[in-house]
Amino acid sequence: MDKTTTTVTTTPTGETLASAHRTFAIEIAALQALDASLDDTFRQAVSMLLDCQGRVVVTGIGKSGHIARKIAATLASTGTPAFFMHGAEAVHGDLGMLTRQDIVLAISYSGAGQELLTVLSVAKRMGAAMISITGYPESELARNADLHLNAHVAQEACPLNLAPTASTTAALVLGDALAVACLEARGFSREDFARSHPGGALGRRLLTFVRDVMRQGSALPIVTVDTKVPDALVEMSAKGMGMTIVVDDKQAPVGIFTDGDLRRLIARHGDIRLLTVADGMSRNPKSVPPGALAIEAATLMDAGRLNQMLVLDDTGLLLGALHMHDLLAAKVI
Structure with missing residues (x-):
């Protein structure tokens, strides 16, 4: 006897917009709290990045890894030499890309991921500095990094308070803030930006004679x-x-x-x-x-x-x- 399969289609209800508004409100509140908590530690982090004689190696795992990749790209395109190193790949050979002149920017909300703790250990043995971004100042990664930036959020936008949402937004904006502060400190110009983006519209406008x-x-x-x-x-x-x-x-x-x-x-x-x-x-x-x-x-x-x-x-x-x-x-x- 043939069995028929019934497909259940879920359609948005009147609660859809309310859900979106809640997500916006939670993530905006997280950013406002992060903004209010910024202190001299942020200035110290910018100074470390500006003084870096090598490159900024941005690393993370999971959703934090996606954020780390974007931050590395933003740093590189705005005058701070940087690249992304996946935390899992790092402990399987990619740590060979790290030099003692580099600065590791490690992103982990829990601050307890074993891969990043291994990266921390290797960086310390090499003499490379580390800046960590976590949501827990008491975590092992936060306590043992040369500098820690606190990106704690009161709650995730996820109603289960599980899926990284507000926390990844906070880390992303904090990374953007670091990149922009370095950009401004370096006097990075439109012409400099164009040289980093020769294939883009601005690059063509500023580099084509x-x-x-x-x-x-x-x-x-x-x-x-x-x-x-x-x-x-x-x-x-x-x-x-x-x-x-x-x-x-x-x-x-x-x-x-x-x-x-x-x-x-x-x-x-x-x-x-x-x-x-x-x-x-x-x-x-x-x-x-x-x-x-x-x-x-x-x-x-x-x-x-x-x-x-x-x-x-x-x-x-x-x-x-x-x-x-x-x-x-x-x-x-």
Whole structure:
């Protein structure tokens, strides 16, 4: 006889939002209590991190391990060399990554995990310092670390008071506070941040220069002032910039002839076959130096409603040209 399986679907009730509000309230209260309890120990921890001659090795187990991984990433991206070392892997070979110049930042709410106590023992034998973050100042990890930061919470958001929720939030925010305090003490700038994040939007904006994205050499559309308009159109079509640079007999740029100039020339004269680009070019075109940030060039082009811009050196020598599409392709804008 076939047996049928009944699937019971649990749907949210009117208590769902109330549960969320309780979670928020509990975790906010935990952070407020942590904020109120901060003392000179936090300043000492920041001083230790700033004085570290090696790297900050952040370690933890379980949910604390996830928090430790995030804190290590935040420290590393904000100017404090750091990496994550899983507590379980540490006691199976990864402790070989630790040097006496490093500082161990160990996160364990109970402060009693055997793996982290082993890390503590090895660190002490090596002469590496340790900062611990626990919820119990009387725990073995807290008592034996060089410095202890108390992240105790009155209760977890979990109604069973078992799943790490408020406690992991407290540890995470405490780690963020350490990273930001170090960032500010180091004078870490937007440019420094960009160098740590070259693949991100901010990195591209602050590390991409005009010379990196400009067109140059044979890719540039160039004609002389006496070039007939039909011949200039051939050059424009071949190079795909919607314009051509106009140079004098010394190859110095004296203007540009754009699609817009072409339309205006047709509107004025009708038959343009015998006209030269000098009859309709835009003189004194806007330019930018090659060492300018690409985002600065984009801002200038946007303000002037320009699709193209020349790249000139300090002497007025033509080095290249930019098209708005180049900036889009480089993801600068």
